[in-house]
Amino acid sequence: MLIFSLSIVILSITEIYLFKNKSIKDIVVFSVFFLVAILLGFIYFSNPLNGSISTIILNLFNIKH
């Protein structure tokens, strides 16, 4: 998780640095992407889900699988 987070942070800093016109909107949207990536990374590495996204959605619609 630590390596993953560091990689994402480095990637994000590089991308923001390379933005041609650093408008606030671009940086905010990028930050949202960054947070989603970190959240998904946390879910993947710490594995708090009982099942997977497929099973959750299938169960939500009450589909036998």
Added chain:
Amino acid sequence: MSSINNKISLRQALLLFLMFLGSPTITLVPRLTNESAKQAAWLTPIISMIFFGLFLFVLQGFYKKHKEKSLIDIFETIIGKVLTKIVCIIYFLWITLTCSITLRYFAERLVSTIFPNSNILVYIIIISILISYVLRGGIEVVARMNEIFLGLILIIYLTTNVLIMPQLKIENYFPITYKDIMPVLGGGIIITSLWGFIIVVFMFSDKITNMENIKKMGLKVMLFLGFLTLMSILIPLGLFGTSFLSNISLPYFMSVREISIMDFIERIEASVVSLWILTDFVFLTVLVYSALYVFKKVFSLSKIKPYINIYMVITILLSLLMSKQIFELWDFSKHISVPLNLFMGYCIPIIIFIVGKIRRKI
């Protein structure tokens, strides 16, 4: 027709569509249509062609007055800014979900066929890096590259089909009675749902020239696609028969394994694997581009380039979280993806088209 001013031609766009349907057509279609229509599965492309042909008239209607606009801009003209943003966010989520499923299928197929006991993450990361790299050149690079790939893919596909033909048993396609009408309709809907991905290509139709010819060229592509889909069903069905086919996870791949030329040349299934890799690569590239393009339109962003890498990271993680086993993914595709694709690919555009006609915007 080459790309002009960072734009691609309608022909190139439709070739992208033709190419990216290759992988689901040879992996999902034979199995799912056989489950639904049994020995009559080979009739299912006819149903899809009828639905798709009618849908082309809807698309032609959209581009009659707005041939230079993207589908998102046309939606905005018809249903207003706020509703378009909501629709676009739904499309973005749908494309992202499809992208993560495709990425997972790609890796799972490789592991289950030619690289057993290897880690799927390796293949997911490799293709993601490749997609990120290629997309930096823009969609026109992908479209041009696709023209070369498609020729190669068609040669492989048609050659393997011709080689396997002597082994097909005609009795496996019959009997067909009036009782097969509903199952064939059900199977046809599965194929139709896949063809609904044409909407993904037209999300960036402002980057496509000659959009006014969509009906004419679309019908040609539809006939060709119908033929290719028919072949992908006929081959495994004729070779294995409906009862045996229902127990095979990758029917077309298994069919090609049976090819033996004078007991001398065998095991040419690696060609099918190259076919998967190329078509999946094009499919994923178009999906990522389309998703980011929709996102760019929603938030009026300047460029999509800076978001490619971080979006690929999200897609990789989603693909890993998607399922623990391949069976879950099959169930998800069958019960969720098929209706979802029909809704996103056909229902939403048709509803907006009707609204546009009522409001006389198109």
